[in-house]
Amino acid sequence: MSVAAILGGGVIGGGWAARFLLMGWDVRVFDPDPEAERKIGEVLDNARRALPSLSDRAMPAEGALSFHSDLGDAVGPADWIQESVPERLEIKHKVFAEVQMACRADAVIGSSTSGFKPSELQQGAARPGQIVVAHPFNPVYLLPLIELVPSAANDAALIARAKDTLTSIGCFPLHVRKEIDAHIADRFLEAVWREALWLVKDGVATTEEIDEAIRMGFGLRWAQMGLFETYRIAGGEAGMAHFIAQFGPCLQWPWTKLMDVPELTDELIDQIASQSNAQSGQHSIRELERIRDTNLVAMMRALKAQDWGAGAVLNRAEPPAPEVGDISQPLVTVERAVPLDWTDYNGHMNEARYLQAFGDATDRFMEIVGCDADYIASGGSYFTAETHIRHLDEVHAGARIRVETQVLLGEGKKMHLFHRMFEAERELATGEHMLIHVSLETRRASVPSDAIATRLSEIAAAHAALPVPDGAGAAVGKR
Amino acid sequence: MSVAAILGGGVIGGGWAARFLLMGWDVRVFDPDPEAERKIGEVLDNARRALPSLSDRAMPAEGALSFHSDLGDAVGPADWIQESVPERLEIKHKVFAEVQMACRADAVIGSSTSGFKPSELQQGAARPGQIVVAHPFNPVYLLPLIELVPSAANDAALIARAKDTLTSIGCFPLHVRKEIDAHIADRFLEAVWREALWLVKDGVATTEEIDEAIRMGFGLRWAQMGLFETYRIAGGEAGMAHFIAQFGPCLQWPWTKLMDVPELTDELIDQIASQSNAQSGQHSIRELERIRDTNLVAMMRALKAQDWGAGAVLNRAEPPAPEVGDISQPLVTVERAVPLDWTDYNGHMNEARYLQAFGDATDRFMEIVGCDADYIASGGSYFTAETHIRHLDEVHAGARIRVETQVLLGEGKKMHLFHRMFEAERELATGEHMLIHVSLETRRASVPSDAIATRLSEIAAAHAALPVPDGAGAAVGKR
Numbered sequence: 023m024s025v026a027a028i029l030g031g032g033v034i035g036g037g038w039a040a041r042f043l044l045m046g047w048d049v050r051v052f053d054p055d056p057e058a059e060r061k062i063g064e065v066l067d068n069a070r071r072a073l074p075s076l077s078d079r080a081m082p083a084e085g086a087l088s089f090h091s092d093l094g095d096a097v098g099p100a101d102w103i104q105e106s107v108p109e110r111l112e113i114k115h116k117v118f119a120e121v122q123m124a125c126r127a128d129a130v131i132g133s134s135t136s137g138f139k140p141s142e143l144q145q146g147a148a149r150p151g152q153i154v155v156a157h158p159f160n161p162v163y164l165l166p167l168i169e170l171v172p173s174a175a176n177d178a179a180l181i182a183r184a185k186d187t188l189t190s191i192g193c194f195p196l197h198v199r200k201e202i203d204a205h206i207a208d209r210f211l212e213a214v215w216r217e218a219l220w221l222v223k224d225g226v227a228t229t230e231e232i233d234e235a236i237r238m239g240f241g242l243r244w245a246q247m248g249l250f251e252t253y254r255i256a257g258g259e260a261g262m263a264h265f266i267a268q269f270g271p272c273l274q275w276p277w278t279k280l281m282d283v284p285e286l287t288d289e290l291i292d293q294i295a296s297q298s299n300a301q302s303g304q305h306s307i308r309e310l311e312r313i314r315d316t317n318l319v320a321m322m323r324a325l326k327a328q329d330w331g332a333g334a335v336l337n338r339a340e341p342p343a344p345e346v347g348d349i350s351q352p353l354v355t356v357e358r359a360v361p362l363d364w365t366d367y368n369g370h371m372n373e374a375r376y377l378q379a380f381g382d383a384t385d386r387f388m389e390i391v392g393c394d395a396d397y398i399a400s401g402g403s404y405f406t407a408e409t410h411i412r413h414l415d416e417v418h419a420g421a422r423i424r425v426e427t428q429v430l431l432g433e434g435k436k437m438h439l440f441h442r443m444f445e446a447e448r449e450l451a452t453g454e455h456m457l458i459h460v461s462l463e464t465r466r467a468s469v470p471s472d473a474i475a476t477r478l479s480e481i482a483a484a485h486a487a488l489p490v491p492d493g494a495g496a497a498v499g500k501r
Numbered sequence: 502m503s504v505a506a507i508l509g510g511g512v513i514g515g516g517w518a519a520r521f522l523l524m525g526w527d528v529r530v531f532d533p534d535p536e537a538e539r540k541i542g543e544v545l546d547n548a549r550r551a552l553p554s555l556s557d558r559a560m561p562a563e564g565a566l567s568f569h570s571d572l573g574d575a576v577g578p579a580d581w582i583q584e585s586v587p588e589r590l591e592i593k594h595k596v597f598a599e600v601q602m603a604c605r606a607d608a609v610i611g612s613s614t615s616g617f618k619p620s621e622l623q624q625g626a627a628r629p630g631q632i633v634v635a636h637p638f639n640p641v642y643l644l645p646l647i648e649l650v651p652s653a654a655n656d657a658a659l660i661a662r663a664k665d666t667l668t669s670i671g672c673f674p675l676h677v678r679k680e681i682d683a684h685i686a687d688r689f690l691e692a693v694w695r696e697a698l699w700l701v702k703d704g705v706a707t708t709e710e711i712d713e714a715i716r717m718g719f720g721l722r723w724a725q726m727g728l729f730e731t732y733r734i735a736g737g738e739a740g741m742a743h744f745i746a747q748f749g750p751c752l753q754w755p756w757t758k759l760m761d762v763p764e765l766t767d768e769l770i771d772q773i774a775s776q777s778n779a780q781s782g783q784h785s786i787r788e789l790e791r792i793r794d795t796n797l798v799a800m801m802r803a804l805k806a807q808d809w810g811a812g813a814v815l816n817r818a819e820p821p822a823p824e825v826g827d828i829s830q831p832l833v834t835v836e837r838a839v840p841l842d843w844t845d846y847n848g849h850m851n852e853a854r855y856l857q858a859f860g861d862a863t864d865r866f867m868e869i870v871g872c873d874a875d876y877i878a879s880g881g882s883y884f885t886a887e888t889h890i891r892h893l894d895e896v897h898a899g900a901r902i903r904v905e906t907q908v909l910l911g912e913g914k915k916m917h918l919f920h921r922m923f924e925a926e927r928e929l930a931t932g933e934h935m936l937i938h939v940s941l942e943t944r945r946a947s948v949p950s951d952a953i954a955t956r957l958s959e960i961a962a963a964h965a966a967l968p969v970p971d972g973a974g975a976a977v978g979k980r
Binding site for chain 2: 068072074076077078079080081082159160161164165166167169189190193194196199200202206207210211213214215216218219221222223224226227228230231232233234236237238239240241242243244245247249250255256258286294297298308311312313315318319320321322323326328330332335338341342344357358361362363373375378405406408410413419420431438454495496498499500
């Protein structure tokens, strides 16, 4: 069993505690704040809700969490000691001195500092080589980035051990090879914060408008490719050097009005271009464009399901559902393209997405008979009790699919539907579903409203004249 | 039918053309570049692949695309004219003069400029009020943000019409109320670009390390909440003013070494705090934390499915699959938490995700009998032909679920599996599946390898002694 000691239990210390604990480590907390236990408990609640969602496997059993009033007691048995105390150098020095009197010589002492360089933290330490910057990002239990910043006093073995530990708890340790004020990421955050303060102060934009300017555009790009890979694509097949040559002059104009910038010498351009080749050169620009687009589609669809940010924009722009046509024929309940994120690496629609499309068809049919959002909010709905799917043919991303829905039975609490999925006239799959009307309060079967019963039986009666579809009533492996 | 004229057919002009066209507009392109048709064709290929994926409904039929050698001919019938020519003011002025000789007086003339203010673009124009900045972000056919920047010369009706048009083609028009060099978003991009150039030049970080510092951390945050809402959460229940008070001093230290910053007067702090209240005050900090976490989980899982960026980190950190235990009993093939993005707004697992879990169980069982990634790469696999699901009970996000798999038949080309899903001892659903071994080359049924046939029949023989599970062989609505 591995042991972590957490010094300072605010949002950052609590986030570290949660990540270690949920990854199976024992966690020993030292924080003189009498509210520390409550505060860490709140972060832990959030982490327990979210972190296990990142895995498609079972998480290890949680470690043991303990609180210690004595710092030496907290750090004594620890493999990893994480300092997240206030950003004042004299406080940090005092904490490190106490830690090193009680901790194991082979423990890693990580500091969450966002501002101090490791050589500053190490000043006056008994064993400077044991102390390293391990700077996380909030929420610490979800975001993978840890800036791991050593100084010349840290030997390679300690850095390797620190990387291994961070990787084992799901982090991405970024080894910052040259210590610098504010490391790497916070320099960007500060640059943006400065610009944002000016924009607010000058009345150009509100905080909300600034956030929209970020999350509706480049924020989405940066979640998956960062700055240089994005600009590499903008440069086209000619690459980064071309991008800088093309956009340099027009970008330089506002730059020179705003701030001091490095001169774009041939040497700097070559340096960037060759680093970019090393980073992304294994993909052609066309491949990078498609990777970027698939990532953007997948993330925007993820936000769409949450009805948030760029995803809320997609929901507001959604075209209307297919119209209800002649009810004597099967009703068209789904018409759509197979999206990029519904397919496997070969571009075929995944098994579960057939049921998603049939589920959408059922939802649309429910709407048609009056079981819409308002009705559901009033406390009634249909739940699927049983499903039978026959996979008849494959379909690829981008294909336009259509689901036609026939009612086999619609009376009392029961609604028995048969969906057929097509690409043009090619039949892809069938889905047979038994739904039961339920009270959302009792979660038990109940009769639907009269309006729904009437509309459903109307369509059921019209569909009774249709032939029983091929495959209806079949069991797996039997005809 | 609405008509757009696209002046300049590079990546940006091509992106505009693609968005209009796929949203059903006729698009008329003017670009003297002899390569324009090929270049726009390449952007269109990308857009046709990706844009329809954003919708869960059928897109409108594409409009007609035409190329025009005469600018006046291109813009004559247009409702919207989008200028994306090089960033030189004298070129833009010349283009606007020619446009206004031929276009309708009620058309909107949008400029894709990232640097010029609208009042600069409007200088010397016949009808200045017709010209407005509409600044997009690459890829234009996916990212919703358009910075819509008018000057005092644009009347409210034109601005409203421009917003309506942009919204109707799926964009998010951000009305920039005060014109300024580089608008809003590009000021941030430039600030970050400046810092990045210094970091590369000073040898602190490579382009790849900088991209990792962005996409593994704050890039993910910014894709969904931007800057101020993120910091509002960091400030806790006390809000933005508290955040600035708490982080001001330590952040100010590197700031003052780096650049000129606005003084954090009480007035500026109040302004930010009250704007942040207006923006996010309808949610408590706890709610915002949970919204943020669910968004992050959903986006990181989206990237996980693409094995990219933060998602690739998750895949590398994935714990091993459940071990194969006693083969005389049903095998545990799935053990996991129900993730936040598998549930509806009430927190219940969605219908289609039951099949996803059963599909994962099938994949794991295939691995156990030797139909693993290497075998599949060699050209054989099992495809699901038929599925029968019984939904027995509900389950919530966060619940730990387990799938146990029993072989009903495993001989020749057939593999007949019965999965039972549990939360602890509570049975949630059953999934009965008939799979057929196929040749991935012919996509037709074929016999599996001897090794797979042997292992499968071994488990099938052991499972033959088990009772036939409840619900096996059932058809929908029959027992």
